[in-house]
Amino acid sequence: xxxxxxxxxxxxxxxxxxxxxxxxxxxALAHKSDLYDVLWDSMEYSxxxxxxxxxxxxxxxxxxxxxxxxxAAAIFxxxxxxxxTYSLIHDDLPCMDNDDMxxxxxxxxxxxxxxxxxLAGDALQSLAFEIILSDExxxxxxxxxAAKAAAALAxxxxxxxxVGGQVIDLMYEDKSSTEEVITKIHLLKTAAxxxxxCLIGCIIGGxxxxxxxxxxxxxxxxxxxxxxxxxxxxxxxxxxELGKPAGSDAENSKSTLVSLLGIEKSREIAEKYTxxxxxxxxxxxxxxxxxxxxxxxxxNRRN
Amino acid sequence: xxxxxxxxxxxxxxxxxxxxxxxxxxxALAHKSDLYDVLWDSMEYSxxxxxxxxxxxxxxxxxxxxxxxxxAAAIFxxxxxxxxTYSLIHDDLPCMDNDDMxxxxxxxxxxxxxxxxxLAGDALQSLAFEIILSDExxxxxxxxxAAKAAAALAxxxxxxxxVGGQVIDLMYEDKSSTEEVITKIHLLKTAAxxxxxCLIGCIIGGxxxxxxxxxxxxxxxxxxxxxxxxxxxxxxxxxxELGKPAGSDAENSKSTLVSLLGIEKSREIAEKYTxxxxxxxxxxxxxxxxxxxxxxxxxNRRN
Numbered sequence: 035x036x037x038x039x040x041x042x043x044x045x046x047x048x049x050x051x052x053x054x055x056x057x058x059x060x061x062a063l064a065h066k067s068d069l070y071d072v073l074w075d076s077m078e079y080s081x082x083x084x085x086x087x088x089x090x091x092x093x094x095x096x097x098x099x100x101x102x103x104x105x106a107a108a109i110f111x112x113x114x115x116x117x118x119t120y121s122l123i124h125d126d127l128p129c130m131d132n133d134d135m136x137x138x139x140x141x142x143x144x145x146x147x148x149x150x151x152x153l154a155g156d157a158l159q160s161l162a163f164e165i166i167l168s169d170e171x172x173x174x175x176x177x178x179x180a181a182k183a184a185a186a187l188a189x190x191x192x193x194x195x196x197v198g199g200q201v202i203d204l205m206y207e208d209k210s211s212t213e214e215v216i217t218k219i220h221l222l223k224t225a226a227x228x229x230x231x232c233l234i235g236c237i238i239g240g241x242x243x244x245x246x247x248x249x250x251x252x253x254x255x256x257x258x259x260x261x262x263x264x265x266x267x268x269x270x271x272x273x274x275e276l277g278k279p280a281g282s283d284a285e286n287s288k289s290t291l292v293s294l295l296g297i298e299k300s301r302e303i304a305e306k307y308t309x310x311x312x313x314x315x316x317x318x319x320x321x322x323x324x325x326x327x328x329x330x331x332x333x334n335r336r337n
Numbered sequence: 338x339x340x341x342x343x344x345x346x347x348x349x350x351x352x353x354x355x356x357x358x359x360x361x362x363x364x365a366l367a368h369k370s371d372l373y374d375v376l377w378d379s380m381e382y383s384x385x386x387x388x389x390x391x392x393x394x395x396x397x398x399x400x401x402x403x404x405x406x407x408x409a410a411a412i413f414x415x416x417x418x419x420x421x422t423y424s425l426i427h428d429d430l431p432c433m434d435n436d437d438m439x440x441x442x443x444x445x446x447x448x449x450x451x452x453x454x455x456l457a458g459d460a461l462q463s464l465a466f467e468i469i470l471s472d473e474x475x476x477x478x479x480x481x482x483a484a485k486a487a488a489a490l491a492x493x494x495x496x497x498x499x500v501g502g503q504v505i506d507l508m509y510e511d512k513s514s515t516e517e518v519i520t521k522i523h524l525l526k527t528a529a530x531x532x533x534x535c536l537i538g539c540i541i542g543g544x545x546x547x548x549x550x551x552x553x554x555x556x557x558x559x560x561x562x563x564x565x566x567x568x569x570x571x572x573x574x575x576x577x578e579l580g581k582p583a584g585s586d587a588e589n590s591k592s593t594l595v596s597l598l599g600i601e602k603s604r605e606i607a608e609k610y611t612x613x614x615x616x617x618x619x620x621x622x623x624x625x626x627x628x629x630x631x632x633x634x635x636x637n638r639r640n
Contacts, residue, residue: 065497069521070504073496124459129431129451148432149507152455153500156427159459160495163466167488177480184487185470192463193376194368197456201373204452218372 038062038168042105051108055090058108059115062165076146076154077161080119084137089114089231092325096232096249099320100239106174110183110238113166114231117191120158121227123151125200138277162187175238183234190230199223211289217258225257248317255311256329262304263335265290266297275337308333341365341471345408354411358393361411362418365468379449379457380464383422387440392417392534395628399535399552402623403542409477413486413541416469417534420494423461424530426454428503441580465490478541486537493533502526514592520561528560551620558614559632565607566638568593569600578640611636 040061049057063078065071090111097107126133126141127148134144143151163184165171172180189195199222206215232253236245265283269292273280283290291300311329315322343364352360366381393414400410429436429444430451437447446454466487468474475483492498502525509518535556539548568586572595576583586593594603614632618625 070501073501073504077496124455129455150504152427152432153504157496157500159462160491164488164491164495167484167491172484177484181470181475181480181484185467188463188467188470192467193380193460197460198373198376201376201456
């Protein structure tokens with residue numbers, strides 16, 4: 035009746051993780067030509083707008099530690115990436131952040147139109163669940179793991195996850211807040227979907243509770259680090275280095291950890307989180323070098 | 338870590354289908370108080386804005402025919418209802434239909450704000466998948482059926498279903514179209530989610546392909562009938578009878594089956610679809626009276 039297929043073959047083993055992710059995203063976006071091609075064009079525009087694929091990479095790394103199927107990990111990771119992409123499209127809309135540019139290109143609603151962008155975001159959310167619950171995904175990891183992974187994604191991208199964080203962020207957009215509120219925003223708006231990415235990699239590999247908790251801890255810590263460094267760079271970097279306007283937080287009178295505690299103390303907190311992230315990985319038996327390096331890279335990034 | 342529970346008990350058997358649906362929606366919307374309560378308030382506002390619960394009723398009726406668990410049918414049907422609700426919120430937004438009123442009450446973005454309404458719609462879509470993939474739903478119907486039902490919902494509410502239909506509808510909003518295009522819009526924009534509701538009731542009962550095809554046929558036929566009657570009433574009924582402005586299609590120069598073929602021919606087509614819908618039910622062994630009556634009721638409705 036309907037079913038996305040991903041065309042993995044024995045030669046998929048030759049692809050790097052990055053290539054496998056792009057292959058899987060292309061298959062997810064494949065469609066028959068129809069009257070509403072503009073919708074798929076709009077979805078594809080944002081999926082291929084230069085994202086770093088951080089979330090699918092994290093899913094694949096945790097899946098490796100659990101010895102889960104690699105093709106399956108790519109499908110589930112791409113599900114998270116589609117959710118991330120939808121959130122960026124909706125974030126940029128005039129009624130939200132009203133951003134005309136995203137990663138140096140016109141935002142989706144500028145390149146297409148506001149209504150198409152809204153619907154492209156909506157359809158990307160559905161597509162995420164469609165691919166991770168496809169017959170192929172289920173046959174690779176089993177219905178039980180697929181359903182649990184999809185439930186985790188639904189939870190962490192929804193009201194008690196990413197979307198909840200966006201609501202609090204909007205509430206405090208132009209007023210002062212506390213360290214507690216800021217941390218809550220970071221945990222929900224940013225860390226929740228990263229948590230979904232890491233957890234899903236574990237779930238499809240049948241991880242036990244100890245490993246799930248460790249993956250969640252790692253994800254929270256790198257998510258918080260990412261946001262703190264973001265706020266530091268907003269003060270210390272130039273717009274050119276950032277590829278987006280620097281100093282926007284101060285201009286919007288937005289409270290950040292940096293405006294509350296200063297750069298030095300904020301950096302100390304980010305360093306503490308990074309240590310905790312790396313330490314959380316100790317429960318895993320396999321090679322955690324990529325995940326350790328990634329946590330350090332987020333701490334030391336300059337853009 | 339997270340999980341929606343629905344508190345079904347032996348006394349749930351005493352509840353009517355309508356009561357069970359409301360109970361289940363209330364449990365789906367239950368949440369701990371938090372900084373983003375306004376988001377849940379906004380979601381609840383639209384879920385409880387007087388919808389007729391057509392989709393969950395259809396899920397429950399087909400589930401009955403397949404002897405699927407009744408509580409499970411309520412959960413899966415409510416998943417479809419949450420998707421329906423999100424689509425109405427997004428439909429009403431200024432960049433879409435820009436409707437200030439919905440069912441005689443201020444639209445979500447009027448009662449709350451545009452950004453909150455957008456995010457409430459986004460979160461309702463996630464919540465739909467969260468509840469139908471909850472541990473409770475999985476334990477009632479099995480992971481295989483739950484995952485398949487969720488995949489069907491994802492497909493039919495997405496780019497190749499409801500959202501695709503909305504895109505075509507917007508493309509032809511103020512220009513003439515053909516019978517073929519109009520039928521395509523109806524099939525995707527309206528019938529696709531009704532199809533999801535009917536199919537899901539069958540899937541959670543482990544229906545075979547013959548029954549799935551029959552349920553899909555029934556759904557398409559009543560979905561098309563619903564829309565044709567809608568277009569007829571837009572011409573023949575008063576705004577008071579409809580509870581919304583009559584004559585809006587003509588005012589928007591929107592092509593409908595009625596403007597292309599006339600009232601009489603359109604009504605004939607609707608009658609043909611209704612007969613086909615009822616005839617499709619013949620493959621089911623149980624009591625299909627409710628579904629037959631429902632098809633006739635859609636044909637003869639006056640508002």
